[in-house]
Amino acid sequence: MQIKISSAEEFERLLDALSNETVTACIHFRLYSDLEAARAKYSTEFNQSWTFWSLTFQSHWDTTLFRLCKIYDQHNTSLNLRNLLDTIEANIGIFDVENFRERLKGNAFVDSLASGAKRPDLKELQKHKEAVSESNSLVKALVFWRNNFFAHRSAKHVATKTSLTDHYTFDISGVDTLLKEAMQILNSYSVLFRASSYSTQIVGYDDYKHVLEATRSVLKRHEEEWTRELDRLQEKTS
Numbered sequence: 020m021q022i023k024i025s026s027a028e029e030f031e032r033l034l035d036a037l038s039n040e041t042v043t044a045c046i047h048f049r050l051y052s053d054l055e056a057a058r059a060k061y062s063t064e065f066n067q068s069w070t071f072w073s074l075t076f077q078s079h080w081d082t083t084l085f086r087l088c089k090i091y092d093q094h095n096t097s098l099n100l101r102n103l104l105d106t107i108e109a110n111i112g113i114f115d116v117e118n119f120r121e122r123l124k125g126n127a128f129v130d131s132l133a134s135g136a137k138r139p140d141l142k143e144l145q146k147h148k149e150a151v152s153e154s155n156s157l158v159k160a161l162v163f164w165r166n167n168f169f170a171h172r173s174a175k176h177v178a179t180k181t182s183l184t185d186h187y188t189f190d191i192s193g194v195d196t197l198l199k200e201a202m203q204i205l206n207s208y209s210v211l212f213r214a215s216s217y218s219t220q221i222v223g224y225d226d227y228k229h230v231l232e233a234t235r236s237v238l239k240r241h242e243e244e245w246t247r248e249l250d251r252l253q254e255k256t257s
Contacts (some may be wrong), residue, residue, distance in 0.1 A: 021093040021105040027122065035100055037090065038205045038217050044086035045198050045219035051079035052191070054227060064234040083194060088165040090201050091151060091158050100132045100151040100201060107139060107208060108148075114211050115136045122213055132214040139211055141153065141201070147204050155199055160187035 024030050054076060058065060065072050092099040112118070118243035119136040123129045153159040167183055176183060206216040 020102055021109040022102050023096065024106060027118060033098055033103060033106065034205070034209060034212065037100065037103055038144075038209065040086050041090055041198070041201045041205055042219050044083050044090065045202060046221055046224070047079045047086075048083040048194060048198055049219070049224065050227070051083060053078065053225065054079070057227070059230045061104050061235070063111065064231045067234055067238070083171055083198075087161065087194060087197060087201075088169050091161055091197060092165075093153060093162055100204065101148065104144060104151065105206075106147045108141075108144055111138050111141075119212075119214075121215055126214075136214075137211065139208060143207075147207075151204070152237065157196065159191050160189045160193065161197065163187045165190050171204060173246060193241075 024033070034144050037128070047250060054072075088095070090100055091115060093101060107114075114136070115138065116136045117131055120129060123132060126132065149155065153162060163186060164183060165171075166178060173183075175181070201217060202217070209216050
């Protein structure tokens with residue numbers, strides 16, 4: 020359902036808020052995925068403080084899903100992809116070239132940018148609306164898990180020891196697909212609206228490697244010290 024707006028500025032606030040939710044979800048998901056991928060290489064280092072790392076893994080996963088549920092929420096009054104696309108369709112005129120020029124009038128490259136400005140393609144918009152609705156099997160699965168586990172815990176399923184996977188499976192590949200789809204959709208309209216897009220890359224995304232390498236260095240130093248001590252003991256006893 021469309022969100023009532025009175026100006027392009029209000030629409031921009033909606034676009035910013037939902038895009039920031041999506042970018043944050045992507046950042047946490049990448050870190051979670053990178054940490055998972057590093058477990059084989061750094062298993063010894065992880066195991067030195069596994070309580071901390073297990074909670075870290077879970078926190079990044081929960082943060083990703085918490086935000087993904089909001090992004091693909093189907094509630095009529097919330098800020099979500101479905102309602103944002105309905106709002107775009109109902110206010111298609113805010114993408115007109117003259118409105119685009121007004122928004123970017125302080126930009127030195129407004130003339131060249133405006134040459135590519137246009138209204139969203141209505142057929143593409145309909146495809147996007149289908150992709151973010153429950154007609155998409157992944158979205159339907161996410162909404163089911165949201166309503167029965169992530170946002171609300173189903174008492175019936177718990178009491179009867181019924182697995183949610185008996186109804187819908189939802190795994191890491193589904194999360195990856197939905198996040199990429201959301202980011203692509205939001206960026207496509209952000210480019211049309213103000214000639215800019217969002218990045219999910221952040222400085223320091225691989226800081227965890229420094230922590231693990233530092234742990235590895237300390238363990239290696241301790242191992243070398245133990246080896247030297249054993250050698251000294253063996254020399255004394257020989």
